[in-house]
Amino acid sequence: MNYFKQILRFAKPYRIYALLNIISNIFYALFGTLAMVSLFPMLNVLFGKTEKLREKPEWTGLLDIREYSEAYLNYYVTTKADQGNDDVLIFMVILVVSMFFLKNIFGYLAMYFITFLRNGSLKDIRNELYKKTVELPLSYFSEKRKGDTMARISTDVLEIQHSFLSILELIVREPLSILFAITAMLLISPKLTLFVFIFIPVSGFLISLIGKRLKKHSDKVQKEQGFFLSIVEETLGGLKVVKGFNAEKIFGKKFQDSTSRFYKYSNALLNRQNLASPTSEFLGITTISVLLWYGGQMVLVEKSLEPSLFLIYMGLAYQILTPAKAISKASYGVKRGNSAAERVLEILNTTSPLKDKPDAIEKNDFNNDITLENISFKYEDEYVLNDFFLKVPKGSSVALVGQSGSGKSTIANLVTRFYDVNKGSIKIDGTDIKDLKKESLRGLMGLVTQDSILFNDTIKNNLLVGNENATDEEIIDALKVANAWEFVKDLSKGLDTNIGDSGSKLSGGQKQRLSIARAVLKNPPIMILDEATSALDTESERLVQSALENMMKNRTSIVIAHRLSTIQNSDLIVVMQKGKIVEQGRHDELIAKNGVYQKLVNMQSLD
Template identity: 70%
Template structure:
């Protein structure tokens, strides 16, 4: 129930719909019971058992309330119909029809208002999850499968709507339907109703035993769904590689194994869930059968109950079955919803380790420089940087070079605060970046990554991602600086061309140039280039390199590069190995030193 309460907080903005639902459910439950009571006078007319009431009955107390109500109805019918039984029958049938019409109208009204609450909660939970996903640090998603996250925001949230939120429909309507029905049943025959209650606890105990393992099975189903969604996501992302290495059969086998497990878990779960309804119905009919015997004895042998009241009573008894089945089915839904809510709340309640400090500083300007002071960092248990210290004055370009795994890209991740340092500090103008607001920190920076991250949108919208109010002239200028203008103008709709999922309609070099144009347009004081020219051909690389060098003039730049030819003009080159600085200086100084940098240059020259 803790999960249920936490999900219910999303229902507060829609409380008015909840109250209206409760109001109409109360009316539905009341008329559900009354509609069967109205059958008694109709049956009396048919069986000619009722005496005409020519005098208005008097109320003598709660003990005779049933007789008073029945006599009052007979009196009203007599007043209108007189001794004509057909008119009396038509009147009673009209009453029954009106009561059933009102009952169904109130049911529709209750469902109408709960729809807004259910769908509103569904929307708000999804919005909250998406917002949380965009706020959580990058490190969270290195440990979680993307497909599993997608499963949580789609199928798990939908499961909450089908299970938890369906309880909101049942929490008033079904219990009240049962309550009002039982009150009326007591009014008709206390002895018969007490006899019914002997069998209800036995039925409830048998039904509850079936559902004990449903949550565990539901956990397995939802986890496996997240697993095969991850396989789909990986397959779509790496389809070229899968085909190139003839690995289709291996991935088919992985996917088939996952869907086979999902098939088995789903069968077990649904078979147990489906057992609820027939079990509860059979037990209900069993009770009805016993009632027919016991009640029939009261009518035929004991003569303590009239036939019309007994027939209406049986209708009322059967009227309990539907809400009882709904409640038992909902209890299984709660167990499934519990598993889904647990997975959704795991995301929503995950602590965001990369967040603004309590009194975060909003910084608009960059004046002095960036300093990394004795920084140590590792991903999980793997140390990457150890006591790393580097000073980057404003207006200078610093290039980071070294073998793969030496920690170059990690520096970019830490400066942009995608991760926080384990020890030490990174300062901008003397202020620890952990004390700056994330928005202002990242507004000072532009980044071009090794992988071109583009979105399924137009060329123009991809370029102006960091500056939404950019004019078309500014977008065109940025495209020209990034050497992207010519190929954009050759596209079918030029800047309004949709580039497809992840920019799939463009070549690798074209995608990278759009990424560069995006950074150019943002025009930040600090530029981080993580293998920015790696996807370009030789001609484009030279053109873009010239453009980048022009852009980096009087700008602080951190350049990560494997191609050493692209960083020869950097103010400082830092050579890294296993998370430490082994040498630093200008291109000429490092060549003269004839150490590690010289070896790297020679190796690339030889290549």
């Protein structure tokens, strides 16, 4: 129920539809009962049981409502019968048809209004899930499967709609249908109604026994769905490797094993869930049978109940079965929804360690320097940076070099605040970046990574990620700075050319130049280049390096370099080893030292 309360907040903006649904359901339940009761005078007329009553009865209070209603109907039918039997029957038929018509009209209106509430809540849950997913730090997803997150946004949210939000519909209509029917049944025969009061708690108890393990089964189904969606995502992402290593069978087996488990868990879940309807129906029919036997005694032996009233009573008793079955199914839905809600709320309730402080500062300019003051950082147990100090003055180009694992890329992740330092601080113009709003911090920076992260969209829309208000002329200027216009202008649709999934229609060099153009279009004062040329061939590297030099003019740059030939003109080269600075200086100074940097240069010249 705690999960239900948390999910219910998404229904609040649509409470007007909930109110209209409740009003419609009240009338639906009322007219549903009146539709059955309205058959009573018609049956009396058909069986010739109508008592001739020519004086209008007097109202004596709620306690005598049954006697008053019966007397008034007899009076009305007697008055109409004096005008001819045809008029009586026509009136009765119109009365019955009208009651059923009104019942169905309000039933439709109830479903009409609840549709806006359910789909609106579904939309808002998905939007908040996506927003939260994007807000959470990279560390949150380092051990998570993408497919599992996708399953939570798609199927788990849908399960919440089918379970929790369906209950909003049942919570009024079905109990009211039962309440109105039982009220009418009590008025007809309190004795007979005792059996119904025995049936409802007994059936509820038996159904709850069946549904106890539903949440466990449902949780397994949803987790397994996330697992095989992850396999699909990984297979599509690494299709070249899968095909190149003839690994189709390996991944096929992993997928089939997962779907087999999904098949097994789904069967266990649905078979248990499917017990609800036949169980409640069997218990209902058992009660109806007892009512038929006992009521038959009252009609035929004791003569204490009229046949027409008994028929109406049995109709009302049977009418209780449908809402009772719906309530039993809803109880199963809650148990299934609990599991889905738990998975969805796990993301929504996660507090980001990188959340902006309440008094975070907006910073829109860069004036002096970036300072990494004795920072230490670890991803898990071992520190990858130890007491690291570096100052990057405005307008300078600082290159970080070293072997893999020395902590170069970690610097880029920390300066952009994808992660927070464990010790020390990173300051921009003397202000700790933890005191800045993340949006304004990253607004000061442009990022070009080793992997060209492009989206399945047009060239224009990929660049507009850097500046969504840029004009076509500004986009073309950025492409020219990045040496990319030379190939973009020759494409069939130019800027409107779709580049495919992750830019699959372009070469590595072309993708990287588009990434540079995107950073140029953003026009930030600080540029972070994380091994931007390491994955390129020599010709592409020359073009990209030229583009990078164009971009870095009059900007502060932190360059993480794999190929040392690309950073020889840097103002400062920092040589890193196991998270510490072992050498620093300009290219010529470091060569003259004949130390670690010289060894790295010699190793690359031999390659």
